[in-house]
Amino acid sequence: MSLSRKRRKELTKLRKSADELWGHQQQVMDHANAVAREAGRQAGNLTREEVVPRVREGYEHYVLPGVHGAQDLAADVRRRLVGEVLPGIGNGLGTAIGSVMSVGDIARDARVRAALNRFQFQKPVVAEKKSAGAGTYIALGIGIAAAVGVAYAVWQTFRADDELWVADDEFDALSGKAEA
Structure with missing residues (x-):
């Protein structure tokens, strides 16, 4: 190039x-x-x-x-x-x-x-565990129902229900009456 x-x-x-x-x-x-x-x-x-x-x-x-x-x-x-x-x-x-x-x-x-040979050693007797009977289940059911009832009553008592309470001035305004 x-x-x-x-x-x-x-x-x-x-x-x-x-x-x-x-x-x-x-x-x-x-x-x-x-x-x-x-x-x-x-x-x-x-x-x-x-x-x-x-x-x-x-x-x-x-x-x-x-x-x-x-x-x-x-x-x-x-x-x-x-x-x-x-x-x-x-x-x-x-x-x-x-x-x-x-x-x-x-x-x-x-x-x-x-x-020691004069003593006769015996095995200790262990009591067998009994299963729960019908009375136990009935008592348990009644206890649960009572607890639920108490809980419901407490809830009803403490719940915020504004509709249950009406102030007097609102009632008078709704009914059309004048306050004296």
Whole structure:
């Protein structure tokens, strides 16, 4: 394809502008990288000089006393558990085991077996549950009817019935009589 001289000049000019723009963009990117490196270096300095000492001070002031308190509490619990609770459990456990063994000895004693053989054990008699009879259903029906009647009477008493009450002045106006 052949281009006119005018078009070639325009394309050459456009190519030069694009190359110039590309160079400017490269300079801007280099400058942005330099600024980012300096910002990272300053952030590291700030962290080293300001943040780390404050974090260390907060740790020593707030966290470390709590840790030492928890360690002291754990040591006290351990000391009491080993010194007071476990010996008590051991004594109680020995007493319980001794009691169980003595009950076993008593159960094996011939005199106790002879006394138990004298008793005749019977199964307990469990009374059978009776079903509801006709009287129960009649009483239940009468109770429900009475409750419904009471509910209806209360409803009749408290319902808003504006037609039952007529004011005197309305009655006089309807009947055509004048008030004195």
